[in-house]
Amino acid sequence: MQITDIIDQNAHPISADDFITDCRDTLEQTGVLVLSDFIKPSALAAMQVEAKAGQDQAYFCAQNHSVYLTPNNSAFAADHAANRQVVSSKGCICNDVIGNGSPLRILYDSADFRHFIAYVTGETALHPYADPLSSINIHFANRGQELGWHFDNSSFAITLLIQKPDAGSAFEYIKDLRDADAGEMNYEGVTGLLDGTVQPAVLTINPGDLVLFRGRNSIHRVSPNESDKTRMLAVLAYNTEPGVSLSESARMTFYGRLG
Secondary structure (H helix, E strand, C coil), X not given: CCHHHCECCCCCCCCCHHHHHHHHHHHHHHCEEEECCCECHHHHHHHHHHHHHHHHHCEEEEEEECCCCCCCCCCCCCCCCCCCCEEEEEEEECHHHCCCCCHHHHHHHCHHHHHHHHHHHCCCCCECCCCCCCCEEEEEECCCCCEEEECCCCCCEEEXXXXXXXXXXXXXXXXXXXXXXXXXXXXXXXXXXXXXXXCCEEECCCXXXXXXXXXXXXXXXXXXXXXXXXXXXXXXCCECCCCCCCCHHHHHHHHCCCC
16 A cells, blocks of 8 residues: 555645645644545545454553643642643554554655645654654544543644544634743633633544644543444654654553553
C-alpha cells in the first residue's frame, strides 16, 4: 500500500500550494481544520480491521484531572475552576503495535503528509517520538467512556476517526477560552462551562475525516459513548525537535508500560 492508496488526493491534494495555503488559513482563523473523507474507503476499512484486532492489547484506564491538567492548587478551594475534577476514561494501543504495512504507519511516515502538516501548522519540521510508544496511538472508548474537559499542553493535535459510535462521543469545544501565553486562565469562563451556563460548539466528525485542532487555548472534550459500538480514533503525534520522548511517568500513566 502506498500513500496514494490511503489519501483521497483528488479531494485533498496535499502537495498543491493553493490547497495547503487554504488549509493553513482555515486553521489559523478557526483553530480547527476538518478534512472530510480524507482517507479512502479501502484504507479506512483496513484501519478498522487493524484497530479491532489490536483492541485486546489496549491499556484501559480512568483518570481524574483538572481541565488545566495541573496538580491541585492549594491557593484555591476544591470547587474552584483550577481544581475541579473531571474524568477521562479510554483504552489505548501504542506505536509498537502498529505494523509496518499499516496504512496508519504509511501515512505517518509519508514525507508528503509530514510536509503538509508542518506547513499548515506553521512548523519548520516534524519528527517522530524517540520512545517506542508515542508516535501513533489508537484510542478506544466503550459505552460510558469519555474524554473530560481539558486544555492541551501541545500547540496542535492530529486525529483521524476510524469508527464512530451510534450515539454520544460528541467532540465539543469552545475556541480561545483562555490565553495560556499571557497567563490568563479565565476561571470564570471555565466555571460557566462546567456549571452548564455556557454552551460549547459541537464539531461533526465522521470516519475517515482528518482533524487538526489547536487545543492549547480552546477547551474541549469528547462526551460519553452512549452506544455499544466502540469509538476508535487514531492520534498522530509529532515533535518539532528530534530525539524527544514522552516522559516515563506519562507513559506509565497513559500506556501502563515504558516500552
